Amino acid sequence: MTYREKFFELKKLDNQYINQTSIKSLLIDNGGFVDFFDLLKHFDEEIKDENKLNKQIDRLTSGEPLQYILGYAYFVNSNYKVNPDVLIPRQETEQLAVSTMTKIVRLFGKDPKIKIVDIGTGSGILGIYLKEYFKNCTVICTDISLKALEIARSNAKDHNVQIDFRNGDMLEPISNESNISVIVSNPPYIRSKETVSSQTLEYEPYLALFANPAIKFYKEILTSIDEQLLHDKKFLIAFEIGEDMEEELTNLLEEKYAGLLYSFDKDMYGKTRFLYIINNKDLTDALN
Numbered sequence: 001m002t003y004r005e006k007f008f009e010l011k012k013l014d015n016q017y018i019n020q021t022s023i024k025s026l027l028i029d030n031g032g033f034v035d036f037f038d039l040l041k042h043f044d045e046e047i048k049d050e051n052k053l054n055k056q057i058d059r060l061t062s063g064e065p066l067q068y069i070l071g072y073a074y075f076v077n078s079n080y081k082v083n084p085d086v087l088i089p090r091q092e093t094e095q096l097a098v099s100t101m102t103k104i105v106r107l108f109g110k111d112p113k114i115k116i117v118d119i120g121t122g123s124g125i126l127g128i129y130l131k132e133y134f135k136n137c138t139v140i141c142t143d144i145s146l147k148a149l150e151i152a153r154s155n156a157k158d159h160n161v162q163i164d165f166r167n168g169d170m171l172e173p174i175s176n177e178s179n180i181s182v183i184v185s186n187p188p189y190i191r192s193k194e195t196v197s198s199q200t201l202e203y204e205p206y207l208a209l210f211a212n213p214a215i216k217f218y219k220e221i222l223t224s225i226d227e228q229l230l231h232d233k234k235f236l237i238a239f240e241i242g243e244d245m246e247e248e249l250t251n252l253l254e255e256k257y258a259g260l261l262y263s264f265d266k267d268m269y270g271k272t273r274f275l276y277i278i279n280n281k282d283l284t285d286a287l288n
């Protein structure tokens, strides 16, 4: 069977999981093509491994996420390995990565020699993206899941970057560190199962999703950041947050960290999904 025949056969199925995007991705992957245009050039060729493709389609039909079937996910212009031990990178997190990069440039310059920590790194996307951009910085990535760190290490190798990976609970792996300039984190923040798709619940790691209460990890990170870590220095904290957390986080910041400057940012749907914190009033512009 040719790629063209398979494409139109699958297109007839068009359902929640088998749609134009997933069909294209599987066919591109099967032929080892570069992109959709490359697939079109080979559209009338025989499928290289039809058996493998049919198995992948069965997995897709049963609801398994495309990225776990392919073994990789796309994140800001690049592919990263993923498996069910790590969260599949989300579009919002791409926004967090790029926006954090922009803020680092504004605060510290183009290629600063600073220390950046990614807490709850999962597949490693945030830390690896920043290390690729800021070659001179030191990046430490932490996660409580050893299995997630295995994938993150492998991604760092694929992206040819040196990262210090550490296993442990929140800031515990960096408790002896000093002079940290940037903390970036997309911690678990989902309150209840009801707000999550059945596909995510079934396939993605529980550990990456839920926090009780939802604010728990932000509170932990903020309360553990004492003067020893960030004393008197310029620093940036960049968080992805749940869309209903602005008020709770504002209250926390106003109660305990009145001296810090912070700003919330929205995602493409207009939902408040990011929180950026700095400690230097002269640098307010960097938050915008």
Ligand SMILES: C[S@@+](CC[C@H](N)C(=O)[O-])C[C@H]1O[C@@H](n2cnc3c(N)ncnc32)[C@H](O)[C@@H]1O
Binding pocket: 086, 087, 088, 089, 090, 093, 119, 120, 121, 122, 123, 124, 125, 126, 142, 143, 144, 145, 148, 168, 169, 170, 186, 187, 188, 189, 207, 208, 209
């Ligand atoms: C929402 S996922 C984010 C993964 C990745 N940074 C991303 O943005 O795709 C949260 C990550 O935090 C990790 N995690 C959960 N509890 C943790 C804890 N107590 N300490 C450190 N990491 C934790 C999970 O294993 C998971 O990899």
